Amino acid sequence: MIKLTPKLSQKLSYLILFLATVLVIMPIIVMIFIIVKNGISVINWEFLSSMPRNGMREGGILPAIVGTFAIVMCTTMLTLPTGVCAAIYLNEYARDNTLTRLIKLGIVNLAGVPSVVYGLFGFGIFVMFLKLGVSIIAGALTLSIMELPVIITTSRNALNSVPYSFREASWALGVSRWQTIRCIVLPNALSGIMTGAVLSIARISGETAPILFTAAAFYVPHLPHSIFDQVMTLPYHLYIISTQIPNMPSNVIFGTALVLLFMVLTMSFVAIFIRIYFRKHRKW
């Protein structure tokens, strides 16, 4: 019988921790590997640039790609300025009072609302009440409320990491509050804000539940003409072809999943590299 000395128990515990980590990391790698292996065969220019044919079993996924881009662009244009302004207010102007605490509570809870509840809300408010119909703009408005807390939190962290002495130096020179923010604080916080923005763009492009009844269409035979059109999107298209259409060739499903995964992961890579790059070149 081996005696369980502290040294041995440390080794054993570390082994268990290591196995747990493998259990977390391995599935991601396996998942990505399976999708790439099965999907790569259908990826070619035609798949990316033509309309679906024969009940979506053949042809390409162009409308879904365009639709995803349209929604992501609109959402970012709505949510990024608003979120950054809110972060500026919270970090640069707000005093520590009840209202500020209420805002922080609001952000925390907005971040926790399930995506499908955003879908319900967006359907009720934008599609029905404001009569925007099922459209790009209704979906983008819904998604932008959902992404707002994420943008605020990451931007606020970025602003907060700019040393206070930078601001004091600027104020000492007689520069006004807003000029200090615009010329000193924002440029120094830019990398953090960008990282958050790109990560949230990645998240938006993969979301399905909020656009399920606000923007997504089963099948549209043409590309969107305006922001009041319904669109096909990649994640919704993937959901449709993997669950609703019988005799769907599996390599097309894998191919669609691969395109979506590629988009999302590339953006995450970009975001993470921005962060690493700017951390190395930071001025403080």
Added chain:
Amino acid sequence: MGKIVDTVVEKIVFLCGILSVIFVILIFGFLFIESFAFFKNFGILKFIFGRYWCPNSEPVLFGIFSLLMGSFFVTLGACLIAVPVGVMTALYISEVVNKSVRDILKFLVELMAAIPSVVIGFIGMIILVPCVRKLFNIPTGLTAFSGSVMLAFMAMPTIVTISEDAIRSVPWQYREGALALGATKWQTVRRIVLKTARPAIIAAIMLGIGRVIGETMTVMMITGNSSRIPHSIFEPVRTMTAVIAAEMGETVNGSMHYRALFSIGLMLFLITFTINFVADLFLGKNKNK
């Protein structure tokens, strides 16, 4: 001139700042108004404890007990997997490995958080569901268990990232004190570090749970969508989120069914609101130390 610009800017950023509060109130108000009309018509107790969800039968039945149980089973299963594994991974990343390995592991965890839920659902359908069916020899692999496994992966990034932050923010003096007394590294981690970081780890777990309860696409694709009350984790279930996503498209605006779905939305909102509120209290507790 500069002064005017300053005042205007301050007003604008203030408006953006209070937007999030306005949205929370709007969402709650909207869900509440629709639900209130429904509760007045159908009865809140019949809604929560009713055993059957049959929106198309005569008379219509909108009991969400089976859906509550469905969400509960899936969430419980996901927690049993994700909590121990997630916390252990956070410990491994923060306490065992050196900086470069840590960066790579954190990077991979971050990638995991970015994988869309439909992709996870699809992989679950193709790989996990047939495996579950063969492994446990049951008629269908579309069970609460399959949902739990896939959702565990979605909760993991949240749990790992927040726990890891908490563990690393434990002051160095605490560790040095224990090490100086002759404790091994593992003893220090187990008795000192884990204890100090506990409130934040609890918060991390709760936020993970919040994410699992609200997850929609994955569960819709792999839990079987059967609205019977499940007796074990190896039976098909239907969750609250899946019902909303599956049936919203076919309802008539303003009908009982439409309002019933909003009432489920209200339940979800209240559940996640509570979870996030409490988790935030725990996180605040950690910061004050």
